[in-house]
Amino acid sequence: MLMSGFKKWPTHQKIILPILVVLGFGMLVNETQIREPKPVNLLVSNPEIVDGDTFRIDGRRYRLIGMDAPDSDRNGDVLKTAAGLYLEELVRQNGPMDCTSTFLDKPLAAEGICRQNRSSWGRMNLSCRFRSNGASVGATMVRHGYAVDFRQHSGLAYAALMKDAAREARGLWGVDYRAMRQLAIERGRLPESCEK
Known part of the structure; x- marks a missing residue:
């Protein structure tokens, strides 16, 4: 059902959603690295x-x-x-x-x-x-x-x-x-x- 709803989205929204997911994941990884820096x-x-x-x-x-x-x-x-x-x-x-x-x-x-x-x-x-x-x-x-x-x-x-x-x-x-x-x-x- 979710996939069928996704197919009805306009093309530009289909492209934006994966980009937002990737950016959100990148921000989460970056936040984790800021809190716990790598060993020196x-x-x-x-x-x-x-x-x-x-x-x-x-x-x-x-x-x-x-x-x-x-x-x-x-x-x-x-x-x-x-x-x-x-x-x-x-x-x-x-x-x-x-x-x-x-x-x-x-x-x-x-x-x-x-x-x-x-x-x-x-x-x-x-x-x-x-x-x-x-x-x-x-x-x-x-x-x-x-x-x-x-x-x-x-x-x-x-x-x-x-x-x-x-x-x-x-x-x-x-x-x-x-x-x-x-x-x-x-x-x-x-x-x-x-x-x-």
Whole structure:
């Protein structure tokens, strides 16, 4: 019945309908691509380190995902500066990083990852490994005590490394335990939108 009704349409309408269907489908596909961009893969050779979890390449800022380094503290940004210097030294010693917008340490997660955004605060979120030894940059920062696990982005992938660093007072845990503990508590909370 639908087909017989379609046959009665004027010729120009028979042509327009398929075109509208194709355009509508194209807009739907385009909308999906805008919401979920394709993964990005980068070789990062000589980044400008901004702080313990952010670096810049050609003016564009990138953030290491799954962990958080101190941004400020009551001691005049001593922890922020130290975390940035440590990341800078890691990159200097280990060389280029292979980075992707997909969280590489997901197999370490103890729970589902709530937020897998590919960008935050104007920065692209990246997970990086050193090309020289395959070590996770985020895991290394947490393990050595210069960052904490960021639960909503890591699914607790780095929680055990963070607990060991705190217990042994490694890195910034030995400088200002209270500030690092407070950061760990804040980053260990899930927003209501993530809670089950």
